[in-house]
Amino acid sequence: MTSSNTVRMTKDEGEGENGNDDRLGAGGEDTYTPSARRIARERYKRARARRATAVAALSTLVTGVVLFLVITGSPGWQRTRETFFSAEYARMALPKVLDGLLLNLRLLAICGVCVLLLGLLLAVARTLRGPVFFPVRALATAYTDFFRGLPLIICLLMVVFGVPALRLEGVTTDPVLLGGTALVLTYSAYVAEVFRAGIESVHPSQRAAARSLGLSSAKTLRYVVLPQAVRRVVPPLLNDLVSLQKDTGLVSIAGAVDAVYAAQIIAGKYFNYTPYVVAGLVFVALTIPMTRFTDWVTARMDRRRAQGGTV
Amino acid sequence: MTADDTRTAADDTRATGGDDGPVLRLESVRKTFGRDRVVLRDVSLDVAPHTVTALIGASGSGKSTLLRCANLLEEIDDGAIFLDGEEITDPRADPDAVRRRIGVVFQSYNLFPHMTVLQNITLAPRRVLGVSREEAEARARELLGRLGLGDKAGEYPDRLSGGQQQRAAIVRALAVRPRLLLLDEITAALDPELVGEVLSVVRDLKADGMTMVLATHEMGFAREVADQVCFLDNGVVLERGTPQEVFGNPRQERTRRFLRRIVEAGRL
Numbered sequence: 001m002t003s004s005n006t007v008r009m010t011k012d013e014g015e016g017e018n019g020n021d022d023r024l025g026a027g028g029e030d031t032y033t034p035s036a037r038r039i040a041r042e043r044y045k046r047a048r049a050r051r052a053t054a055v056a057a058l059s060t061l062v063t064g065v066v067l068f069l070v071i072t073g074s075p076g077w078q079r080t081r082e083t084f085f086s087a088e089y090a091r092m093a094l095p096k097v098l099d100g101l102l103l104n105l106r107l108l109a110i111c112g113v114c115v116l117l118l119g120l121l122l123a124v125a126r127t128l129r130g131p132v133f134f135p136v137r138a139l140a141t142a143y144t145d146f147f148r149g150l151p152l153i154i155c156l157l158m159v160v161f162g163v164p165a166l167r168l169e170g171v172t173t174d175p176v177l178l179g180g181t182a183l184v185l186t187y188s189a190y191v192a193e194v195f196r197a198g199i200e201s202v203h204p205s206q207r208a209a210a211r212s213l214g215l216s217s218a219k220t221l222r223y224v225v226l227p228q229a230v231r232r233v234v235p236p237l238l239n240d241l242v243s244l245q246k247d248t249g250l251v252s253i254a255g256a257v258d259a260v261y262a263a264q265i266i267a268g269k270y271f272n273y274t275p276y277v278v279a280g281l282v283f284v285a286l287t288i289p290m291t292r293f294t295d296w297v298t299a300r301m302d303r304r305r306a307q308g309g310t311v
Numbered sequence: 312m313t314a315d316d317t318r319t320a321a322d323d324t325r326a327t328g329g330d331d332g333p334v335l336r337l338e339s340v341r342k343t344f345g346r347d348r349v350v351l352r353d354v355s356l357d358v359a360p361h362t363v364t365a366l367i368g369a370s371g372s373g374k375s376t377l378l379r380c381a382n383l384l385e386e387i388d389d390g391a392i393f394l395d396g397e398e399i400t401d402p403r404a405d406p407d408a409v410r411r412r413i414g415v416v417f418q419s420y421n422l423f424p425h426m427t428v429l430q431n432i433t434l435a436p437r438r439v440l441g442v443s444r445e446e447a448e449a450r451a452r453e454l455l456g457r458l459g460l461g462d463k464a465g466e467y468p469d470r471l472s473g474g475q476q477q478r479a480a481i482v483r484a485l486a487v488r489p490r491l492l493l494l495d496e497i498t499a500a501l502d503p504e505l506v507g508e509v510l511s512v513v514r515d516l517k518a519d520g521m522t523m524v525l526a527t528h529e530m531g532f533a534r535e536v537a538d539q540v541c542f543l544d545n546g547v548v549l550e551r552g553t554p555q556e557v558f559g560n561p562r563q564e565r566t567r568r569f570l571r572r573i574v575e576a577g578r579l
Contacts, residue, residue, distance in 0.1 A: 208384055210434075211410060213410065213434065214407050214410045214435055215407070216407050224423055
């Protein structure tokens with residue numbers, strides 16, 4: 001347990017108690033003083049929290065020292081440090097990698113929008129009822145089954161090298177466009193399943209209420225089901241977007257000069273892997289804010305749903 | 312409740328040819344779930360304009376199913392249901408148009424949690440009837456005011472008490488000016504102290520001439536407010552008559568036993 005957790009926990013407890021006091025106080029006079037029992041209880045909790053923090057700090061320190069000793073003490077450490085952690089190559093690679101990263105960000109933005117739209121469309125298609133929609137439903141199901149199972153790297157290779165091989169008139173051979181298409185194909189299948197789970201989580205009574213008001217099934221979907229479904233799946237969707245963000249690095253296999261490919265060029269030229277480490281760290285740095293944002297949104301929604309309860 | 316509700320109802324009646332015909336008519340309705348769960352065996356029922364019909368009977372006797380069938384939320388297996396003399400169970404009938412003329416209030420309110428009370432109420436008038444936002448909101452606020460929810464228009468449903476939510480659900484059902492209101496055990500999920508505020512709304516609606524069918528376990532209320540009481544048992548209307556007849560002098564042994572159990576449970 002970290003010290004910030006400790007502080008928050010004690011504060012929450014305090015707020016809970018205060019809430020009760022207010023309610024009592026509203027009826028009569030507000031002359032509450034903490035009893036000896038409460039003071040003793042809180043003293044014990046503080047001591048316990050301090051102990052937990054101390055244990056956590058100590059174990060972190062021990063783990064760090066052990067890791068450091070094992071790695072730096074290994075027989076190949078000298079060579080490894082020069083090949084993977086060279087400050088000189090890192091300085092050389094960073095600007096190129098950041099240039100390439102712009103492409104990754106553009107891909108993320110454009111593919112992200114396409115993935116969300118296509119995923120939503122597929123999910124809605126899969127929930128359509130009635131025999132008329134059988135072909136639509138079957139196609140959407142086949143699509144999600146196929147692209148969810150197909151490894152992304154194979155999808156990329158097929159699209160990026162297969163489509164140009166067809167030599168079709170007017171079809172692009174641009175590796176960025178083709179790579180982006182492959183990402184959209186795979187990710188929209190994942191996202192469609194997330195949306196579908198959301199749609200199915202809306203209770204049937206909501207649909208019944210909407211239909212009983214005379215709303216058609218399309219309007220029920222539009223005004224009642226989808227708004228609730230989308231809200232519920234925001235955390236898993238953001239999670240998929242984080243994943244998409246790093247997988248944009250895979251378009252490098254098609255020869256698009258993104259952050260990974262920029263690193264590869266330098267690495268290949270000097271036989272030094274430091275640029276890969278730089279590119280990797282840049283991606284991590286990019287996903288961390290997104291992951292934290294996801295955590296924050298999830299926590300906020302959980303808080304809103306759960307009424308009280310400390311466990 | 313409302314002078315203008317009554318007026319619309321009367322207008323509708325004139326358009327469909329007379330005040331004398333029943334608003335809702337069930338003819339030998341049969342409904343099964345799966346192969347062998349017969350919920351409604353052979354149910355016939357007339358609901359006259361501006362009257363209140365109470366459906367009573369044990370849990371699982373088919374009260375809710377009957378209401379769901381009348382609103383076409385369930386498809387019946389046999390028989391026919393008529394609204395103002397027009398067969399709504401005809402496969403060629405447009406279910407959305409039928410449901411527009413029937414308001415439903417559910418036991419669990421079923422308000423839309425992502426919308427404010429006002430948005431819940433104006434959804435159908437705006438998106439189904441095509442009423443302008445201003446007009447829909449003005450009417451919604453007027454109805455909310457009458458049901459004592461004037462200050463709750465901007466609240467989300469989960470900020471309201473059960474009784475307030477159920478009253479908001481009633482307003483939502485009334486907002487499309489239905490010809491008929493179906494109330495499905497609307498007090499069953501409420502604390503006893505909140506039951507009263509919802510029932511008094513129903514009382515007001517009756518005074519204003521709204522035609523209603525209600526499934527209920529509140530026998531005292533059924534006795535007070537209903538013009539007609541139907542005792543459902545084993546998929547048929549076993550006994551039907553005025554409250555005095557059904558509660559005061561039941562003809563069937565099953566009805567007598569049911570009412571005795573109710574009295575023992577302190578519910579009558």
